[in-house]
Amino acid sequence: MTAARRLRVAYHDPDPAPLLRAGVRPLLAELAEAGLPAFWARHWRRGPHLRIVVEADEPTWERIVRPAADRHLRSALAAHPSTTILDPDALREPHRLLAAREREHGPLEPLQPDNTVEEEAHDPRLHVLGTPDAVALFEGFSQRTAEAALTVSVGEGPALSSHVVDLMLVIAGRVGGYIERGFVSYRSHAEAHIMGAPDPAAVRALFDERSERLRAPLVRRVEAHADETSPPRLDEVTELVGRELVRSAEEAGPLLADGRLDLDVPAGPGEGVTGEQTRHSAFHRTLRDSGDFERTLREASWFLRYRVALNLLYLHLARIGVRPVDRFLYCHVVADAVEQARGVDAVAMVAAGATDLVGGQS
Numbered sequence: 001m002t003a004a005r006r007l008r009v010a011y012h013d014p015d016p017a018p019l020l021r022a023g024v025r026p027l028l029a030e031l032a033e034a035g036l037p038a039f040w041a042r043h044w045r046r047g048p049h050l051r052i053v054v055e056a057d058e059p060t061w062e063r064i065v066r067p068a069a070d071r072h073l074r075s076a077l078a079a080h081p082s083t084t085i086l087d088p089d090a091l092r093e094p095h096r097l098l099a100a101r102e103r104e105h106g107p108l109e110p111l112q113p114d115n116t117v118e119e120e121a122h123d124p125r126l127h128v129l130g131t132p133d134a135v136a137l138f139e140g141f142s143q144r145t146a147e148a149a150l151t152v153s154v155g156e157g158p159a160l161s162s163h164v165v166d167l168m169l170v171i172a173g174r175v176g177g178y179i180e181r182g183f184v185s186y187r188s189h190a191e192a193h194i195m196g197a198p199d200p201a202a203v204r205a206l207f208d209e210r211s212e213r214l215r216a217p218l219v220r221r222v223e224a225h226a227d228e229t230s231p232p233r234l235d236e237v238t239e240l241v242g243r244e245l246v247r248s249a250e251e252a253g254p255l256l257a258d259g260r261l262d263l264d265v266p267a268g269p270g271e272g273v274t275g276e277q278t279r280h281s282a283f284h285r286t287l288r289d290s291g292d293f294e295r296t297l298r299e300a301s302w303f304l305r306y307r308v309a310l311n312l313l314y315l316h317l318a319r320i321g322v323r324p325v326d327r328f329l330y331c332h333v334v335a336d337a338v339e340q341a342r343g344v345d346a347v348a349m350v351a352a353g354a355t356d357l358v359g360g361q362s
Contacts, residue, residue, distance in 0.1 A: 001329070003043065003053045003056070003118055003122045003124070003139075004052065004058075004121065004122055005054070005061060005120070005122055005124075005311045006051050006052060006053040006115070006117075006119070006120060006121075007021070007052040007054070007055075007069055007117060007118070007119060008043075008049045008050070008052075008112065008118050009024075009049055009050045009051075009052065009073055009077070009116075009117050010047055010048070010049045010082075010096060010111075010112040010113060010114050010115060010116050010117075010118075011048060011049060011050060011077075011100075011114070011115065012047060012048050012082045012084040012085075012086050012114045013048075013082040013083065013084045014048075014084070014228060015297075015321070016042070016048075016050060016122075016153070017154045017155065018042065018076070018080035018155060019050065019073075019077065019080060019082075019227075020040075020050075020077050020150050020153055020154050021154045022072075022075075022076035022079060022080055023073045023075070023077065024040055024050060024052065024074025024076075024150065025072070025147075025150055026041070026072045027068055027072040027073060028052075028146060028147070028150075029051065029068060029178045030068045030072070031054060031065065031362040032063050033066070033140075034166040036054055036055060036056050036057065036064065036142075037054075037055045037058065037067070037143050038052060038053060038143065038146070038148040039053055039139065039142035039143045039145075039149070040318055041051075041142065041319050042145055042148075042186065042318060042320075042321070043051075044095065044098065045095065045099065045104055045106060045107075046106075046107065046108060046109065046111055046112045047086060047111035047112050048086075049090075049112060050198065050228070052069075053122055053129075053139070053237075053247045054144075054234070056166065062346060064118065066119075066153050069117060070172075071338075073117050074117060074235045077115045077116075077117070081114075081115045082114050082115055084114070085243055086111060086114075088109065088111055090112070091121070091180075091259045092108070095108045096108065098118040103125075103128055103272060104122060105127070106123065118134075118358045119277075127151050128261065129261065130261060130262050131255075131260045131261065131268055133255055133260045134255055134260055134261040135259070137165075137248060137252060137255065137261065137308075138248075138311075138312065138315070140246075140248070141244055141248045141312050141315075142315070142319075144244050145241050145244050145316060148237045148240050148241050149256055149319045149320050150240075151237050151318060152321050152352045153239060153319070153321060157235065157237040157238075157244045158235045158237055158238055160321075160322070162238075163237065163238050163241075163320075164317060164330050165218065165221060165226075165236060165241055165330065165334060166232070166234055166242070167241060167245065167313055167316070168219070168313070168330065168331075168334050169221065169222065169225040169243035169318040169334070170225070170234075170245070170246075171237075171242070171245050171246065171249070171306070171309045171310070171313060172185075172186070172338075173225055173226070174242070174246045175245070175246055175249045175302075175305060175306045175309040176302070177230075177302055178226075178282065179222065179225060179226050180342050180344050181357060182306060183334065183335050183338040183344075183346070184335075184343055184349060184350070184357065185310060186304065186330075186331040186332075186334050186335040186338075187283055187331070187332075187346035187347075188283060188284070188287070188299045188346075189327075189328060189331045190207065190329075190331035190332035190335060191281040191283040191284050192281075192284065193325070193328035193331075194280060194328075194332075195266055195277040195278060195279075195281040195284060196277060196281040199210070200280035200281075201280070203282075206331040207328075207333070208332075210329060210332075210333060211332060211333040213331075214333050214337075215336065215337060215340065218333060218334065218336075218337035219299075219337050219340050219341045221337070222334075222338050222341040223341050226339045226341070226342060230297055237321075241316060245312055245313055246309070246311055247309050247314075248308060248309065249305040249306065249309040249312075250305070251300070252304075252305055252308040256301070256304045256305065256308070257301075261276075261308070262306065263307050263308070263311070270310070277286075281332065282310065282347050283346055283347050283350065286347050286350045286351050287350050289351055292353075293350065293358070296358050297357055297358050300358045310338055314327060
């Protein structure tokens with residue numbers, strides 16, 4: 001079944017770890033014991049909050065979910081209240097732009113009062129995902145990785161940076177076919193962010209400085225992941241999330257093949273790439289001039305599955321507190337490390353119309 005209702009817990013502090021540890025974790029445990037699939041996510045609409053989505057019919061919600069939420073969430077909020085004061089005026093325009101970009105439905109104001117619990121209808125984002133099967137794929141991943149994401153978010157799992165880098169390399173290799181092919185998407189995403197920034201040169205300089213500082217350990221990590229004879233041993237949390245990303249990409253295959261999952265979102269006004277923007281990115285300038293290469297790549301079956309894994313990875317990163325700008329930085333430094341470790345160049349691969357980007361092992 002699909003969840004009809006969800007909880008939203010307003011918590012305006014930037015770090016919700018106290019609420020996750022004291023409230024969300026015991027709530028999810030009680031719901032699991034009752035056989036009720038559930039997951040949590042961070043969200044921004046009407047102010048920072050946690051969403052807890054539970055598959056439960058109306059009688060079960062009244063009998064189990066609401067009493068459990070009252071016990072665990074309200075006591076956690078009382079013991080660990082958020083103290084951040086938000087300025088609604090400062091959030092209004094950024095939230096309006098974010099809602100348009102994410103195709104987020106629903107009111108943006110008023111902000112939900114801090115440290116409160118509300119119930120609302122669950123929007124499974126059918127207008128984005130297209131079909132109930134696609135919703136089930138995405139929400140199933142979120143359910144199966146809920147505890148892992150919580151563990152990382154409260155600082156009980158692997159170091160955040162190690163977790164992120166390992167997951168990026170895992171899906172580049174296991175879903176992308178091999179790291180030297182999968183990494184190209186990271187270069188593309190980082191370059192899109194840089195060229196779309198108000199000051200592309202400043203962003204690139206910052207990203208390059210971070211990349212240079214982190215280069216040596218990242219190159220070693222890339223080499224470890226690329227060694228098929230002795231792959232790196234991952235911690236349990238990262239291994240679980242990586243396994244679920246691979247599983248979800250495989251399960252997406254039939255949905256992509258028969259149109260039950262469509263990843264192509266029509267561009268909104270002003271969202272197309274301009275010639276002025278590509279002036280700041282050799283990668284996207286080359287891709288724009290590649291003729292049919294980009295279209296052929298985007299239609300490749302392996303690439304469609306890889307895009308699903310990337311979408312789910314980025315949702316996971318948002319849930320564990322990785323900001324979009326930091327996600328793009330990770331893309332940049334990982335792409336740099338792959339190019340150095342494996343002797344490849346994303347721009348040259350696109351310029352050559354590299355056949356292994358559109359076919360080959362998948």
